Amino acid sequence: GLQLPLHRLCGVFYTHVGFYLNQVLMTSALQTFAFVCAFFALGQALDTNFADGAIGLSASYFGLxxxxxxxxxxxxxxxxxxxxxxxxxxxxxxxxxxxxxxxxFASFQSKMMGYYFESTVHYGGAQYIPTGRGLATAREPFSKLFQTFAASHLQEGFELAVLLCFGSAVRYEWPFYLCMTFSIFSWTFAPFLFNPRQFDSPRQALRDLASWAAWMCAPGADPGAAWVAWADR
Known part of the structure; x- marks a missing residue:
């Protein structure tokens, strides 16, 4: 690799570990930017010109x-x-x-790759999970989707939404709100939108929602039957 020109070296890096590192950096940059914008918005109470830097940054760099x-x-x-x-x-x-x-779906997939790459680097434990060679088209209930994607997508999506609410005290440019809303929507709703046969039966969707609400409120020690036990794992 030391003998390659810089542009070839960057290409080799991005097509291997750099691709996954880029997903981590994209997610981290989005969260950091949302936090900084909320911080500037809250700091405006101390100085009316305090948020000018964040407004210029969001208008000049983030959306573009x-x-x-x-x-x-x-x-x-x-x-x-x-x-x-x-x-x-x-x-x-x-x-x-x-x-x-x-x-x-691409934004949702990018978040997933970045999350699991970062978790593997931090904690290790990477292993092969045999899934067969068939195409998985089974429909999963809401509670199962919540358990699967809460840590990787849903919690951070709602965190971005809260930061965006705090940052609403400052009028940023429209590309900032568009990009943030798109990321929040993809992280929080993509698991349900792309669930196979999700919209075939509204009655089934309502039953799934009722089952999820019961799982959230049920006591017990089984993580599959109660949210409290699942959260304490």
Missing amino acids: LYFVFVLASMLPLVLEKCVEEGLRAALGSVANSLLSLSPV
């Missing part, structure tokens, strides 16, 4: 860089479709991806 990152992620697909099938097919592919909420 976020959009550049999203566009850079979609650019290879657009160029490939444009070269092979033409501009109309490329635009149709982009429209289909947007209508199928692919960006929401």
